[in-house]
Amino acid sequence: TCESCQSTEGFFRCLTCSGEHGWCRTCVLKAHQSLPFHKLQQWNGKFFKDTSFSELGYIWYMGHGGQPFNTFTEPTSTTTPLIIIHSTGVFIHNVQWCHCPGSSVHQQHLHLLKARLFPASTSRPRTAFTFDVLDHFLIDALECKTSAMSFFQKLRRLTNNAFPDSVPVS
DSSP: OOTTTOOOSOOEEESSSSSOOOBOHHHHHHHTTTOTTOOEEEEOSSSEEEEOTTTTTOEEEESGGGOOOOTTTSOOOOOEEEEEEETTEEEEEEEEEOOOTTOOGGGHHHHHHHTTEEESOSSSOOEEEEHHHHHHHHHHHHHHOOOHHHHHHHHHHHHOSSOGGGSOOO
8 A cells, every 4th residue: 555645556666765665656756756766666466567757647847946837827738758867877757848938949958957957959958967977977987987888888777787778878
């Protein structure tokens, strides 16, 4: 049962959080609202299977401090998949961009920077790097002489050690 609401629907656990926790879908998303780079698993009746925030319907709102947009002033907008490279692996998140008056599609890279994500492109970015992974790469490159390719291979293995080729590249 869910440790937060006592529901018996769906059972999720987080491999990144310390301790043993079990949540329903709603509560695992609420508990991880500001922890989008944790690794989740769902019980399928036989074993825990890896799942992702995007599969659970998590939407990362860019702009407005990560909070859902005001539906009275914000037109309904679709989500965009964004590949985010973090020091613990490669993640795909559904992102909804701010479309408030005064904001434009040309400011997406600024929304990413405010969220501490470095965009791979300044025009309609689809890939971003956390500042944390950039710091890790800098130290690895300076101290261990790690190449960019080797560092990314390590991140692919951290994401899916059994099938690293299944991890998206861009």
